[in-house]
Amino acid sequence: MLYAADVFLTPVRMLPEGKRLHGSVGAIRKLERMQRQALLIMTGAMRTTATDVMCAHSNLLPFTLLIDKVCHRAITHICTLPETHPLHRHIRWAGRKFIANHRSALTELIFAYNIHIERLRVYSDGSDVDGGVGAAAVLFAPGRPGYKVLRYHLGSSDDHSVYEAEVVGLLLGAELLKEERDVEDASIAADNKASIQVTKLRRPAPGHYLLDCLHRHLRTLGRKHHNARVTLRWVPGHTDLEGNKAADLEAKRAARGDSSPAKDLPDLLREGLPCSATKMKQTFLASLQEKAKATWASSRRSQKLARLDKSLPSKKYEKLTGKLPRWQANILFQLRTEHVPLQKHLHRIRKADSPICPSCRTAPETVHHFLLTCPAHAQHRWEHLDRSLGCAGRSLSGLLNTSTALKPLFDFINATGRLSSTFGSTPTNKRHTRRPAQRSTHS
Ligand SMILES: [Zn+2]
Incomplete structure (x- = not known):
């Protein structure tokens, strides 16, 4: 009854995205009825007996599984044919893809039992x-x-x-x-x-x-x-x-x-x-960077700068200033190092008579005084720094080491007019403004 079943039947299974059973469902059901007749005769059971009970007693596979057994045996046999066999090419072709329509029996079976055409x-x-x-x-x-x-x-x-x-x-x-x-x-x-x-x-x-x-x-x-x-x-x-x-x-x-x-x-x-x-270059460079770190840590300037930026030496400063126009980056660097044309430093290098702030005349004009405390710039400070930065704008590390603080910082410097003798007017919204060349007083 099941002679060449692998050709005329497609085993029943659920496809991954299907809703109905896939395969020769109707034909298999009809054949199953014939198997039941045989079982009744073999076991001498009454007609009212369920099929699975008879299968279990006679040690036969349930009919759909029997179909699987026959088909699987056939396809494994076909797939292990030597490469010289005329069918070999067709088998390889059939196993390539589970095409949508007009699948051959070979394709059906290969995919039904997940047989890989191995290489x-x-x-x-x-x-x-x-x-x-x-x-x-x-x-x-x-x-x-x-x-x-x-x-x-x-x-x-x-x-x-x-x-x-x-x-x-x-x-x-x-x-x-x-x-x-x-x-x-x-x-x-x-x-x-x-x-x-x-x-x-x-x-x-x-x-x-x-x-x-x-x-x-x-x-x-x-x-x-x-x-x-x-x-x-x-x-x-x-x-x-x-x-x-x-x-x-x-x-x-x-x-x-x-x-x-x-x-x-x-x-x-x-x-x-x-x-x-x-790899050798990488390893050597890493060792050099370690050395550079150690040398920097032993410098007395590193402790002073650590208050601004603990990560030095690192790429952080490069990242911070990478997108700034050059003159802004220059000002930022000078403010960070405190070597900046403000009165305190000019006096130290003997380019000014007094370190006292020319705007308020109450204290030496340090970077800290200029950015954070000078009463003469209080209005600008409130307008540009306090309003947009809040607490972050009240410390040097907040102003000089944070990318979001840079625009308000330059607005503030611009508004105060300090440093303009060195850098000219410093409009933050125009990128390519020509400025007078830096004077040589402190360079
Ligand atoms: Zn002042």
Whole structure:
């Protein structure tokens, strides 16, 4: 009764986005009635007995599952045909996509039982753990349990980058494929886009000799297997793919120093890799920056400036002033360092007779006095600073180290007219105003 059922029946199942059952529901129900007749005869049960009770007693599969058994057996048989079989091409074609209309029985069955038309799959990964850098590639072949693996420990993470490791991973993948007996359709996957994109670059990039080696490997692969189609593809790192996980795990093992035997590795890797120039520069620069920090911390000026900006030396000041016109950045710098053409400093460098503020004549004109306390500028201060900044406008760090305070600050300076002899009028709304050149009194 079920002869060639895989051809004339579509197994019943629910499609992911479907509302009704998919498959030959009606035909299977009719056939099921015949199975019931047989069961009645076999068990000698009364007509009123339920089918499932009879199935259970006679140890038969319920009819829909029986159909599944028959169809599954058929499709696994078809999918494991040798590649020389005339059907092979059609099977591969049918398994590509679950098309919307006019699906062949092959497509239906392949997708009903989630059968992958397997090909060689290689996953590669690079890893930087516990101060070491390692790369690994794993190869999965259809019908072979487990996977083949190549691991390579590049060295310490001071000398090598993960990026290099990713490229070495691809290289190991190509080596794994080279050892296979027949490669027709293979893919090497990495979870790092940069390392795949860089394989197409023609201009020199860091570690380009590794890429040259990778290309050489792929070319040899092409010579050995004439029909080989090798695809490099990207798989997002955190997807739960078995292959990705395996590659990640093996790469971590490699990073901890566990390499595959040297005889299995590509020639280039047997000798050990030269240190990465990029990484060496990075490491050295980091050490220089540490030194610069220490030198700055020991300077007596650092304690004074720490009241304004604790993060020095850092990129913060660059960020703060990056979008300012040059003259504003200049004023800001002078105010921060207190080397600014205000009376107190001019007197200190003997360019003025007295340090006293010319506007109020009550106190030395320091940056603090000018910005925060001078009674002569109280009106402007209220208008420009207090109104828009509130409490933040009442401290030097609030005014001189906060990006939101800069516009009110320059409005205030502009309104007071102080510093205009040096910088000219300082309109904050016009970007490209010409100003008189800075005078040489204090420079
Ligand atoms: Zn004053």
